[in-house]
Amino acid sequence: MIRILQCVNDMHRAGLETMLMNYYRHIDRTKIQFDFLTHRPYRSDYDDEIEALGGKIYYAPRLYPQNYPKYFKWMKQFFKEHPEYKIVHSHIDAMSYLPLKAAKMAGVPIRIAHSHSTSIDKDFKYLLKQIYRYKLNSVTTNEFSCGELAGDFLFRNKEYTIIPNAVEAKKFYFDKNVRNKIRDDMAISLNTLVLGHVGRISYPKNHKFLIDIFKEVYSMKPNSKLLIVGSGEMEKEIKSYAQESGINEQIVFLGNRSDTNLLYQAFDIFMLPSLFEGVPLVGVEAQFSDLPCFFSDKVPTEVSFGSKNHFISLQKTPKEWAQEIVNTNILPRNSYKESLINSNFDIEVAHKFLEKKYNDLFFENIGGEYEN
Incomplete structure (x- = not known):
């Protein structure tokens, strides 16, 4: 051995x-x-x-x-x-x-x-x-x-x-029944626009900008929520920033979770406005869940293999990000099982x-x- x-x-x-x-x-x-x-x-x-x-x-x-x-x-x-x-x-x-x-x-x-x-x-x-x-x-x-x-x-x-x-691709394939159950468990209605983020709460992930974007989304679509999965050294600071945003009740910090494959099902949009990345594992997971993904232009396009990916400059304002997000067609979502066989x-x-x-x-x- x-x-x-x-x-x-x-x-x-x-x-x-x-x-x-x-x-x-x-x-x-x-x-x-x-x-x-x-x-x-x-x-x-x-x-x-x-x-x-x-x-x-x-x-x-x-x-x-x-x-x-x-x-x-x-x-x-x-x-x-x-x-x-x-x-x-x-x-x-x-x-x-x-x-x-x-x-x-x-x-x-x-x-x-x-x-x-x-x-x-x-x-x-x-x-x-x-x-x-x-x-x-x-x-x-x-x-x-x-x-x-x-x-x-x-x-x-x-x-x-x-x-x-x-990643274990089949764990992330979209399942409408799972989506409905997770939303029901979290008391989130099916017609709520849910933005999701998965990642360590740390400097590279750019959480303040993420919250600024969501604040603009919420102003355009009041029936929306932001779910943040993860923890990290900046957690206290980011939670305080969310509290000061005026829309804290629409931002849910879920901490570290072992069931992120299920949480992706409940999202409508995946957000990763990072300051820098390698090839983010969460971006791969989100694509296997057939989510529209909004990456910053600092995320390498090497991560992209789905057809619903958006790479947006960090030089654009939160309002410009939000406009692209609310204009995105979030349905339908498919499992991708056929097209992703033998994916690297x-x-x-x-x-x-x-x-x-x-x-x-x-x-x-x-x-x-x-x-x-």
Whole structure:
């Protein structure tokens, strides 16, 4: 069995984490097993399922600059105690430099950095991240990306392999009966225009602009609601902003949910006015639900495979966004079951590609492979 160490911040329910779980659930775990190295001192949403699927979870020190000596000491001991890891696959963008450097120092032969975004958060580690972004190639043996723009940004070359942000497509196919039940459960009438957003409540997702857009939509169509699914570091600030908007009663914060596939059925419009993205998993999910999707022009068009997608400039006003939204024909919605067979965004297809990639890397570098 090939054991692969997946390096993440944590395994809470968010985009790249959900993508990883989609692959993990579908790979042949008798031949390839995922284990997880996290950088948070707590258990996360997916930890119980990871362990149920046979995975191990390790908790490394936080990646604060003052922790770096402690971190590398911990990682040195970790790899000494775990020589079974021949493949380390890191998903923390520019910060992947640190675990992959530790893996290189420990002699791990296959070290993969995976790009999930087209920019860097401007937090207190911003300058360090820029430095690590330029040094990342010195510690990788292979580079993966969710899309071309994300790969070009992080790696500044064309040598990366694209791994689609794939989902369990059939879970998201539109079902009118599910739509009616979810709306009934939430006391939302069938003729209410529902805008939906799924994503971490954080800077890149641009929630204030989302609320500004909805405020304009509401002024044009008073029978409308905004459902926001997710949580995050800006949650308190965004909830306060919603409270100040004057239409707070029409904005529903649903928190982290494990049933987003059902919630998509209740939406009429999917909104993602992000400041930057890789290839957003939620955009893929929304399209499998046959929703009209309104993306900002900072979302790579690589995400688009449906026929109802709109990419709108962030230079346009909330009122201009709202006008396009209310003029959109939201019906009919179909299941797309026929047209999406064998889509690269369907995990039933995509997991086979990743399995083969891992196996080929192992065979080329270690000299063995699992049997098909």
